[in-house]
Amino acid sequence: MSITRLDTDVAQANRAVVEKAFAVLEAWDHRGESLGASELARRTGLPKSTSHRLLGILEAAGVVERLSGSYRLGDRLRDISGMVSAGFPDLREVGLPFMQDLYELTHETVHLGALDGDVVHCVEKIYGHRRSPLNSRVGGTLPAHTTALGKALLGFSSLNVQRSVLTHLDEPLVLSATLRTVRRTGVAFDQCETHPAVACVAAPVLNRDGRAIAAISVSGPASRFTPALVADRVRRAAHAASLALASARTDTVSA
Numbered sequence: 001m002s003i004t005r006l007d008t009d010v011a012q013a014n015r016a017v018v019e020k021a022f023a024v025l026e027a028w029d030h031r032g033e034s035l036g037a038s039e040l041a042r043r044t045g046l047p048k049s050t051s052h053r054l055l056g057i058l059e060a061a062g063v064v065e066r067l068s069g070s071y072r073l074g075d076r077l078r079d080i081s082g083m084v085s086a087g088f089p090d091l092r093e094v095g096l097p098f099m100q101d102l103y104e105l106t107h108e109t110v111h112l113g114a115l116d117g118d119v120v121h122c123v124e125k126i127y128g129h130r131r132s133p134l135n136s137r138v139g140g141t142l143p144a145h146t147t148a149l150g151k152a153l154l155g156f157s158s159l160n161v162q163r164s165v166l167t168h169l170d171e172p173l174v175l176s177a178t179l180r181t182v183r184r185t186g187v188a189f190d191q192c193e194t195h196p197a198v199a200c201v202a203a204p205v206l207n208r209d210g211r212a213i214a215a216i217s218v219s220g221p222a223s224r225f226t227p228a229l230v231a232d233r234v235r236r237a238a239h240a241a242s243l244a245l246a247s248a249r250t251d252t253v254s255a
Contacts, residue, residue, distance in 0.1 A: 021057070027043040040071070091123055095214065095241050096124060099124065102216070102218050102234060108128040109218070110128075111149060111219070112214060113153070116141065118143075120142045122136055125137065128219075132198060132220070133195055134197075134219065143194060144165055147202075148189055148202035149188075150188075151182050153212045154179055156211055156212035187201055187203050187234060189231075190202075190227075200217050201219075203216060
């Protein structure tokens with residue numbers, strides 16, 4: 001076997017290990033949850049022996065902690081998550097109660113996101129009762145041009161921001177028309193565009209100038225979730241979050 005072929009095989013093997021490790025980490029529904037190896041294997045679809053091996057590697061790195069017969073996310077991962085979200089402290093604090101209201105209403109997955117170039121940075125997430133086929137995590141990113149979060153953010157962004165995204169698309173006129181609708185209605189939809197089995201609705205969290213600084217979304221399996229039925233509640237939650245965030249920032253300035 002040539003050295004080049006050997007290097008390629010090693011790189012592919014390493015990539016597979018990393019992908020499986022991320023699959024294990026994404027199995028937790030929330031940061032305080034404790035899971036056994038069998039439950040992790042069930043949630044990830046990985047063999048139990050593979051889950052055990054990966055948990056050993058992650059434990060040695062401080063990413064997970066072993067308890068009595070189970071595991072939880074470790075301090076090192078929580079520290080990284082805190083660093084990623086450090087730029088949005090008031091956004092997370094103010095937005096989370098409204099996200100929880102939407103979760104209690106729908107029991108579906110709720111996201112809070114902010115625009116970062118042509119992607120959406122996931123600031124906070126509440127997992128639905130059933131695991132979503134769309135992989136997302138706090139600190140991760142999602143495409144702005146297909147997601148409801150991204151459309152809600154772009155619809156209430158400046159023309160320069162919109163152009164920076166539109167110029168890189170094959171069909172910019174389609175998204176441009178969608179953003180005009182978002183601007184008129186105050187909500188955005190993702191009808192299985194980002195993932196073929198996931199539907200979503202989002203609304204923008206606005207500053208005093210009417211520009212989007214974040215967006216809140218509710219998503220679920222398209223087979224049973226109809227975004228239009230909760231669109232008004234999402235819009236109202238985002239509007240309430242806008243007012244609360246403006247008030248919080250005014251109080252901070254006054255202090």
